[in-house]
Amino acid sequence: MTFDDDVRDLYQEVILDHGRKPRHGHRLAAYDVTAKGDNPMCGDRVEVFVKLDADGKIAETGFEARGCAISVASADLMAETVRGRGKADTRALFETFREMVRTGKCPEHDAGLDESLERLEPFAGVHEYPSRVKCATLPWHALVAALDGTREASSE
Amino acid sequence: MTFDDDVRDLYQEVILDHGRKPRHGHRLAAYDVTAKGDNPMCGDRVEVFVKLDADGKIAETGFEARGCAISVASADLMAETVRGRGKADTRALFETFREMVRTGKCPEHDAGLDESLERLEPFAGVHEYPSRVKCATLPWHALVAALDGTREASSE
Amino acid sequence: MNVEKIRRDFPILSQTIRGKKLVFLDSAASAQKPRVVIDAMREAMETQYANVHRGLHWMSERTTDAYEAARDAVAALMNAPDRDEIVFVRNSTEAINLVAHSFGRGMLKPGQAVLISGMEHHSNIVPWQMLRDAHGTELRVAPITDSGELDMAAFEALLSDGRVGLVAITHMSNVLGTVTPAERIVSLAHAHGAKVLFDGSQAIVHRAIDVRAIGCDFYAWTGHKLYGPTGIGVLWARRELLEAMPPFLGGGEMISSVTYEKSTWARVPYKFEAGTPAILEGIGLKAAIDYVRAIGYDEMAAHEASLTEHALARLSRIEGLRILGQAQDRGGVVAFALDKAHAHDVATLLDRQGIAVRAGHHCAEPLMHRFGLDSTARASFGIYTTHEEIDALAASLTRVREFFT
Amino acid sequence: MNVEKIRRDFPILSQTIRGKKLVFLDSAASAQKPRVVIDAMREAMETQYANVHRGLHWMSERTTDAYEAARDAVAALMNAPDRDEIVFVRNSTEAINLVAHSFGRGMLKPGQAVLISGMEHHSNIVPWQMLRDAHGTELRVAPITDSGELDMAAFEALLSDGRVGLVAITHMSNVLGTVTPAERIVSLAHAHGAKVLFDGSQAIVHRAIDVRAIGCDFYAWTGHKLYGPTGIGVLWARRELLEAMPPFLGGGEMISSVTYEKSTWARVPYKFEAGTPAILEGIGLKAAIDYVRAIGYDEMAAHEASLTEHALARLSRIEGLRILGQAQDRGGVVAFALDKAHAHDVATLLDRQGIAVRAGHHCAEPLMHRFGLDSTARASFGIYTTHEEIDALAASLTRVREFFT
Ligand SMILES: Cc1ncc(COP(=O)(O)O)c(C=O)c1O
């Protein structure tokens, strides 16, 4: 096996790509809610900014992150997949995502999450590294904190 | 092997006998120096009383002890073997005795101790039980403390 | 329960001592280890050892999993509501000291009192004395009856002024065998505003412990008595207490972030586990827990009850032998004194027959003095103890007494 | 030194990880265990296990001997003047906390200062912060230079007001590899009336430690890094200090006598060893010490110097790789950052090649920040590390960087 074969199953192209060039990796000019996420164990830090639409659904998400490829890519794909979702819906997606990165398997879920979970599926490989699960979930913790009106989250 | 065979090599008749009926197991009516010895780990306690002769040699030793057969027998045989000895001489006997109960072998020593050590030889078997060495040495610690003018000794 | 089968699980039991078959009756001091425990530790060192937490590499992840699985096993064993309520320490002694520091200095006020009983092990006396002397709390001692049970009326009276902040009491005496009425103690203590810590060092070996049913606030025990390795013990405490208590030891693993000005603490239970933990010992402890649970506490308790009954019957027939404690509810330890022989001599003579018992004050000096003694011999039983071994003890004791008469 | 022969002593090194040969470069976090250590612990459990001290029976006497032989081995290893100056604890962290409590609260006065350095492990920072906050001592930090060495001028200046009661400083940084000038530190500190504690967690693995030659007052280390088991560490301290210091944990084994009113303490070192000690771990540690002494510190140090030189040469040729620390006197740990890849990603990618390194702040957050970083990867070496393993690391790191570019 070559080096690439060994690592590609975990660092799939989509993770590498979004880790390197996040599409949503910036502070929004105007936003309604925001929160910071901190993983003091490894120094990962993320700040998310969320703009809500008239129905309270997520219109846009931006973030500023310092961390590994997995946490940055996760933040970026999160921003992409939560667009248009309300609070409960976002939380449901997070719970399912978290279960997936913990176990490597996608748990039973609402059909409405199907498409997003497919997009997030590349993170399933993270389950092999329990100590890195929190890299993938940190931005989500911050997002949920922002929606809840809490200003800080930790994914210890 | 019978029960007796198993135990007689350690609890020789002389130890049993002096443990049961110590000849010197009493407070002296008149004494010059005294000290207490305490082994808080097992509750052994001994108090020695020493009468000195005009040359400062030990004229008589008595003791009150609470403890096991080995500590009582040791106190009694000590009282017997230190009679007529000066301070340095007593200490030398103690050091040799202690070495013997620690190692099971009698170390090189002054010829003047020969006879006494022969008398004390039954205690050599104690070396098999390191935690009981202090039972055998406690009265000696108290005696040396008394001669030194210290009032308390511990053989922890 | 098939004792012969169980005995084969313990390699040491086939040893001979001084040419005699080993009769090990000192399990209350520390129990022997089954092969599964020995193997678990060996295998961990041979196949996956690394430091835990934040390792990021395969072996560290595997070892972290194995170590954390021990926490799950402990939580299940004690029916703890939450695995995060399990703090690993070195032994019961450290568990109690942790409570004395973090809860005692951190949450009790000078002038409040700690109430212990008259049958405590030194490890549940000295930390409270040290707290008293450093922090100004009072130390109260609930007396025990002549039969070796907690004097419940006196216990309640000592609570009545409402100044007791903590009751710290053994769940089973390591000398008398007495099992204390845990639920009753808790309900009285809570009614008077006191938290309750049980020293479960002995109880966990003999009874299924359910901290939810007991309703206590802290429960401490030690791995080496439950057929596990040395170097690991357990403190269970309610989450809200652990959250509120300041940390005990400071250092690696227990922090969330560190600057010179100020550090913040890791979440519970890690806040209380400073430095590299006893990893291999956690793995060994899990194997021990799995082992005893596979046998089952009901089986173990029944076996020990039968052994204890047998021992009490056999020993009480020996002339001049006095047994300490006649509690109704008691576990498998029997301390005794012979009129003609000192406990040390008894132990040594038994040893020469290959019979291992303990002699001394059993780290319970005040209790010895309560019964007018300085030391006793003590026989204590484990899952591998047989009725024949107790017969051998009784027969030898008769000879010992003759020997000294 | 015959590394291939040494490797055969470590069963784990023949493991494959994810189908790759294991390349274990995380020894500074915790070292692997040679067969003699594994066997010593197994044998103790299989043939003679019992609780130590006051056992009176054969197994207890044998186990006490074996456990106390570990104390002799440690004393000899450190050239301690007196075996009674060796206190067994769980790990370095507990050793330092013991000093912070018993010496810090017991013998330092509020207003006095503790002086640490800018390259300490959290275990040598947090206990002094907690002491500061509880006891009113000051915490001073001696800065380090850009090359990662102690700034001796600044260090001396911080001593000059005579208020420093204790200098607590690493003997070798677990991140920079820097070995600090121990004798010089001691002579400066003593000249200004301060005692000196060394955190020798890393140093003891790489250098022969002679506490008499160093002249310090306390020396702390941890067994699991010296090829021994987890759950045991060492505090060496001068006897007169141990005598003067109040005890830390209270309970069984550490007392001389106990009444409810007052307890008296056992003699040194037992005064500081409360409860059943880490018996099996002491036995394992002795085997580890015997093992490294048979190889010899000169051989080990030469091997590690050669590995370190090789690693520095190989890694510094990798583009975009920054090595932390360029001390003259350094041991076998190399921490580094890659420009294009986060340390976590580096560690994970290496793991997939079977190469185990650590990534993170290495329990030294303030030091990371000193160098403007949050985390680094770290490769660290043991007696079993080969030059080829370092080549494998270097080759993989080049690929990792390409992968992320
Ligand atoms: C320099 C240094 N100090 C202290 C420690 C703490 O050692 P332990 O976790 O065994 O207490 C370590 C290792 O983690 C270390 O490298």
Ligand SMILES: Cc1ncc(COP(=O)(O)O)c(C=O)c1O
């Ligand atoms: C009732 C009781 N409490 C506390 C202890 C102390 O346990 P450890 O020495 O493991 O801390 C023991 C055992 O020695 C005990 O029997």
